[in-house]
Amino acid sequence: MKELTLTKTLTAAGCNAQMELPLQNLVRDIIDAATAHANHLGIGYDRLMTDGNAWVLSRLAIEMTRYPRVGEEYALTTWIEDFNRHFSARNFEITGAGGKVIGFARSIWIAINIASRRPADLASIADLADSVSLRSCPIEPQGKLRFGGDEDSCTPYTVAVSDIDSNRHLTTARYVELAANCVGLDMYDRRFPARFEIAFTKECRYGDTLQVCSRMNDGCVLDVAIKGADSTDSCLCRIRFDERT
Amino acid sequence: MKELTLTKTLTAAGCNAQMELPLQNLVRDIIDAATAHANHLGIGYDRLMTDGNAWVLSRLAIEMTRYPRVGEEYALTTWIEDFNRHFSARNFEITGAGGKVIGFARSIWIAINIASRRPADLASIADLADSVSLRSCPIEPQGKLRFGGDEDSCTPYTVAVSDIDSNRHLTTARYVELAANCVGLDMYDRRFPARFEIAFTKECRYGDTLQVCSRMNDGCVLDVAIKGADSTDSCLCRIRFDERT
Numbered sequence: 001m002k003e004l005t006l007t008k009t010l011t012a013a014g015c016n017a018q019m020e021l022p023l024q025n026l027v028r029d030i031i032d033a034a035t036a037h038a039n040h041l042g043i044g045y046d047r048l049m050t051d052g053n054a055w056v057l058s059r060l061a062i063e064m065t066r067y068p069r070v071g072e073e074y075a076l077t078t079w080i081e082d083f084n085r086h087f088s089a090r091n092f093e094i095t096g097a098g099g100k101v102i103g104f105a106r107s108i109w110i111a112i113n114i115a116s117r118r119p120a121d122l123a124s125i126a127d128l129a130d131s132v133s134l135r136s137c138p139i140e141p142q143g144k145l146r147f148g149g150d151e152d153s154c155t156p157y158t159v160a161v162s163d164i165d166s167n168r169h170l171t172t173a174r175y176v177e178l179a180a181n182c183v184g185l186d187m188y189d190r191r192f193p194a195r196f197e198i199a200f201t202k203e204c205r206y207g208d209t210l211q212v213c214s215r216m217n218d219g220c221v222l223d224v225a226i227k228g229a230d231s232t233d234s235c236l237c238r239i240r241f242d243e244r245t
Numbered sequence: 246m247k248e249l250t251l252t253k254t255l256t257a258a259g260c261n262a263q264m265e266l267p268l269q270n271l272v273r274d275i276i277d278a279a280t281a282h283a284n285h286l287g288i289g290y291d292r293l294m295t296d297g298n299a300w301v302l303s304r305l306a307i308e309m310t311r312y313p314r315v316g317e318e319y320a321l322t323t324w325i326e327d328f329n330r331h332f333s334a335r336n337f338e339i340t341g342a343g344g345k346v347i348g349f350a351r352s353i354w355i356a357i358n359i360a361s362r363r364p365a366d367l368a369s370i371a372d373l374a375d376s377v378s379l380r381s382c383p384i385e386p387q388g389k390l391r392f393g394g395d396e397d398s399c400t401p402y403t404v405a406v407s408d409i410d411s412n413r414h415l416t417t418a419r420y421v422e423l424a425a426n427c428v429g430l431d432m433y434d435r436r437f438p439a440r441f442e443i444a445f446t447k448e449c450r451y452g453d454t455l456q457v458c459s460r461m462n463d464g465c466v467l468d469v470a471i472k473g474a475d476s477t478d479s480c481l482c483r484i485r486f487d488e489r490t
Contacts, residue, residue, distance in 0.1 A: 012290055013276040013417070017409040017451070024407060031258040045257055070411060160426040161433060162269060164262040166315060172258070181405040185451045188406060206262070206430045 002133040004037035007075045010068045017185060020067040021074070023193050023239075024176040026094070030105055031057065031172060033076040034090055041080075041131050043122075048111065053120035055109045057172055058087070061142040062196045064094065064103035072097050079133035085122040086111060091137035104139045145199050145236040147225045151213035154227075159208045170204040170234075179224040179237040182214035187241060191220065194242035202234045210234065247378040249282035250322045255313045262430060265312035266319070268438050268484075269421040271339070275350055276302065276417060278321040279335055286325075286376050288367075293356065298365035302417055303332070303355045306387040307441045309339065309348035317342050324378035330367040331356060336382035349384045359412075390444050390481040392470045396458035399472075404453045415449040415479075424469040424482040427459035432486060436465065439487035447479045455479065 008029060016022040021029075038044040038055065048054050068074035075095045082089040092105040111120040157178060165171040175198065204210060208229040215223045220241045228234040253274065261267040266274075283289040283300065293299050313319035320340045327334040337350040356365040402423060410416040420443065449455060453474040460468045465486045473479040 011277045012280050012411060013273050015411050016407075017411065017413050019411045022407060028258050032256045035257050160422070161428070161430050162261075162267060162422040162426055164430065166257060166260050166262065166264045168262050177405070177407040181407055183406070185406050185409060 001037075001040055002131055003077055003079045003135070004033060004040055005075050005077045006033040006036060007073060009073045010070050012070055015070045016188070018188055018192075019070045020192075023062075023180050023196060024173040026062065026064075026067070027060065027176050028173045029076055030060070030062070030078075030092055030107065033078045033092065034107065034109070037078050037090075041128070043125055043128065047125065048120075048122075049114075051120070051124065052114050053111050053122070054114050054167070055088075056112050057107060057200065058110045059108040059142050059199045060105065060197070061107075061139065062103065062105040063139040064192070064194060066096070066102050067192060068096055068102070074102075075099075079135050080128065080131050081106075081137065082132065083128045086119050088128070091135070093135075093137070104137050106137055106139060106141060108142075142197050142199070145197060145238055147213075147215065147223050147236060150215070151225065152215045154211045154213040157210045157212050159204055159206055159210065161206070164206050167203075168205065170208075175200075175226060175235055175237075178210075178212050178226060179214075179222075179239065182212065182224055183216070183222055183241070191241035191243050193239045195240040196237070198235060198237045200235045202228050202232060204228050204234050246282075246285055247376055248322055248324045248380070249278060249285055250320050251278040251281060252318060252320045254318045255315050257315055260315045261433070263433055263437075264315045265437075268307075268425050268441060269418040271307065271309075271312070272305065272421050273418045274321055275305070275307070275323075275337055275352065278323045278337065279352065279354070282323050282335075286373070288370055288373065292370065293365075293367075294359075296365070296369065297359050298356050298367070299359050299412070300333075300354045301357050302352060302445065304353040304387050304444045305350065305442070306352075306384065307348065307350040308384040309437070309439060311341070311347050312437060313341055313347070319347075320344075324380050325373065325376050326351075326382065327377065328373045331364050333373070336380070338380075338382070349382050351382055351384060351386060353387075387442050387444070390442060390468075390483055392458075392460065392468050392481060395460070396470065397460045399456045399458040402455045402457050404449055404451055404455065406451070409451050412448075413450065415453075420445075420471060420480055420482075423455075423457050423471060424459075424467070424484065427457065427469055428461070428467055428486070436486035436488050438484045440485040441482070443480060443482045445480045447473055447477060449473050449479050
């Protein structure tokens with residue numbers, strides 16, 4: 001199956017102040033769709049773990065023309081664009097009510113060895129050549145994220161129990177929340193995150209005290225650097241906020 | 246339909262460090278099941294809003310013998326135990342793989358007028374007498390939560406964008422996280438939240454600085470008081486941690 005579609009309905013408890021799907025929950029849905037498709041192709045968590053390996057999300061770029069609204073049925077379709085024995089490039093199309101396309105995403109996943117934290121070699125797993133889809137993903141690949149100059153402000157954050165995932169690292173969704181929270185609620189009332197990019201470099205653990213540093217460029221492009229306990233970058237994000245129409 | 250069942254599968258991205266459903270996500274599922282059933286009975290958000298009213302969760306008690314595990318299909322069945330024109334008492338049964346019962350929950354919902362924030366009178370909505378189910382819920386009703394003596398510690402928390410729900414208040418799931426984070430990851434490795442109770446008294450808003458105050462009793466019963474911007478209690482929680490077997 002070259003494509004997998006995950007269909008969801010946005011519940012009242014799942015929406016944000018603007019009564020839309022929050023960015024961090026879209027990211028969680030994207031990871032769920034990726035996981036389900038990898039399982040289906042026989043390259044999921046269980047298969048990789050038999051060799052002591054796991055997929056780690058390295059980079060993600062999302063572009064949305066709007067977000068799903070409360071009560072709306074939406075769907076994520078995912079497919080593999082490219083792969084080799086170390087990584088896979090997986091894309092997504094997001095549709096809203098009536099199947100109308102409302103966004104796309106591109107992601108890069110790296111296979112690592114759990115024990116050594118070094119890149120894994122997936123040469124032994126099933127050949128994926130038949131699984132590549134030629135479906136197009138009409139958004140820009142992610143560029144190299146660079147923090148544009150000095151940060152405007154840094155806020156400390158200590159990693160809590162509810163932030164920890166099954167690998168005992170800070171969850172991806174929480175990274176996205178920490179970045180999204182660098183601007184106020186009034187920004188989200190006026191604008192929405194039209195393009196979001198994130199690149200991970202180093203994992204954070206329970207109890208680490210991070211620095212969440214941000215800088216707003218041109219009033220609508222937010223750069224965020226989340227620095228780990230040793231002050232090196234753990235992840236870099238960029239969010240472009242477009243005006244609501 | 247006197248009962249509604251919501252079936253889910255715990256994904257890798259949805260589980261915690263113990264590879265189980267986190268308490269806050271169980272609470273979100275409970276709210277989703279309640280919302281879906283209320284909509285089905287014609288007493289949901291849309292119907293209440295035509296009179297300017299809304300349901301507000303007032304109290305919740307949960308008892309679990311264990312939590313759903315990664316990859317496990319679990320289900321929540323909800324029914325109304327009691328109601329009058331001001332409130333409804335709604336219960337839940339939680340089952341895991343093979344339909345085995347793993348927990349129950351009791352909740353109290355109050356209808357309020359959105360503009361006045363005062364109790365609403367639901368006399369005009371559909372008669373619910375036919376909707377009451379006699380199914381039993383074999384857990385203790387929630388007692389009056391009292392904070393047992395002086396708190397051990399208080400930590401400030403400022404309400405962020407990602408904490409805000411569609412009513413522009415702190416989300417229920419985030420209250421649960423703030424309480425659950427008062428103990429360390431090692432506690433969750435040794436024990437699990439076997440009984441959880443929460444009672445809400447006052448809403449918190451974006452930007453409020455709260456105090457999260459906690460006290461551990463007998464090494465396994467955690468009391469938490471979350472105090473709002475004016476230092477009065479916004480909610481009280483109690484979590485009893487049982488040993489894992």
